Amino acid sequence: MAISSRPNQDADHAEGPGRRCPRKIVPVVLVLVGFHLLAVLAEPLHFFSRSEVQTSPEFAALRRTLAPYVEWLYLDHGYFFFAPNPGPSHLVAAKLAANSGTSTTQTGTAEASENELSIGEIAYLFPDRTRQWPRLLYHRYFMLSEFYNNVFAPSELLEEDRQDPEFVARWTRDRQFYSSLQNSIANSISHRLSESNPELGQPQRPSIDLIRLERPLPSVEQILKQGIRLNDSRALEVLPEAPGLSHQAPGLSNGLTMSAPASIPSVASGVSTENKILRVPSGEAIQPQRLTLPPRPSGKL
């Protein structure tokens, strides 16, 4: 590193004499700086030295030792921007559940008003740039949907995975967290819906099911030669909650068809949380589903 060691020779130091650090505290300041820089490095080193076998012990120890400082100061980042590869985006759709006690209006009919919601219909979607605005707010929702997808733990385990007690214990913990996050998001959306559609809140708040959606990255061929638009909702794939399970079809309407994934993605590939190596078997066929896109935003939603 070409760092000028002499004062006032680098243009950075062109200001000449000023308030110098008192001689007595210079060593203290330098030790503190060293400690802080070590803390800045602790998380990325820990993050990068992780494999399926182990996390490098010295970096794990460093990270563990500095944990209070690193975590409270919000220095615990791996700096994985668009890395290792740009990946598919994830969305979350909120569907009105059958026990919502709401009207069963058929959407798409002449009688149905634009904002009327019916059972099985997607009532809310995030991220959605038409609903969440300004852009920073949209990005907040986008990060939540990615987080929700990252912490996903399937509702069931395959028989062979049930044989490993450690794996089951980890899955139980992860599943609990995922379920509580699911409930929290569903409750919040339900509250919104009942506020913006008072009829939905009678006699109690509508019940919400959350659906994880994935928008795979399109090829050049698909976009530039076949003319498919980036925002084409046909590209959205419904991610299953458990191996072999498919979502209940939310009612046929004039909504767009969403194709199902050809295979269930491995959770391990995209999760950065430590020890999150839940395996979801691939190759489970999911029945194609039809989802009704949510109505355009109006009022509070």
Next chain:
Amino acid sequence: MSKVAVSKNESSLKTGLRKVFSNLDNFFLTPRTAETLAILRIATGAMLCYIHCIWIFDLTSFFGANALLSLDVLDALHAKTYKWTYLASMDSLAVAFIHEILAAIAGVLLAFGFATRWTSIAAWFLTLMTVHRLTPFLFGLDQITLMLALYLCIGRSGSCWSIDAWIGALRRRAIKPSDGSAAVPVHGVILPVRSAKFSQWMGWDDDGRACWSNTLATRLVQLHLCVIYFFGGLGKLRGGMWWDGTAMWFSAASYEYQSLDLTWIGYYPILGAILTHVTLFWEVTYFALVWPKQTRPLVLAMAGMVHAGIAIFLGMITFGWMMIVANLAFIEPERLRRCVSSRIKKPH
């Protein structure tokens, strides 16, 4: 080994250590003026204000009993971590509202440089509390803004281009040499700068001289940026798309990120591959090439282009903008002062 050889070795070791210590001292603590930090302060303060305004804009989704992330989930998420925030112990919307308003005000005051010594700490701390409450909603913007806010607490960024500097100048003009007190009438208002102690406490006694804490803060921003880019680059090196040149296309083709259509790049695969590889090379080598004066302008220009691209095409205007601002830490205060004063003097 003879006694002479041992003492020779000891003395050369001592000399070596002294040299290292001296180099570190010069690198981190040689005084500099605050123009660079002032630019970072203005941008960071404004961005912090905007960030908190956005939380307020959709307050009930982020805080309160019906928040998207309930306190139970937050407790589980932060179990066995040290991510403490007082916002995790209550789900009162009123408290969250007051907290966010105060944080936004602290951001504005930081941007304008009023009582910077205190508002920088307040803006950083209040934002940190929010960050620990809303972890799943965060992204690079929060990392970089909070990092800048932290280092701004160290330097004297309010000693130029700030209300503090303006009040300080007024005070120095009106000061009574006998007791060091001053009364400064500004547009009929007597500013509370009578007491020398109070002025010192508020940071109004700062005459804008070069100071070691400015260098320390700037160096920490620079080194932190190097860490960010280096590991960002290493992460990309693990991915095949950054090697086969398709990463630019797949970044452009992500609808959730897209703000301006960049898919035309698909018609020019060579251009896409070159942009991918240049970005990767720049990111991985940033930590080394940003220091020599010969390569620094190129590296910073590249940073400007990459982050402007992210801001314009990938919908992360705030993040892209803050990364550009953070890169200004590598521009000397002297140069910034010349640049700003020449713009002010330029007749329109």
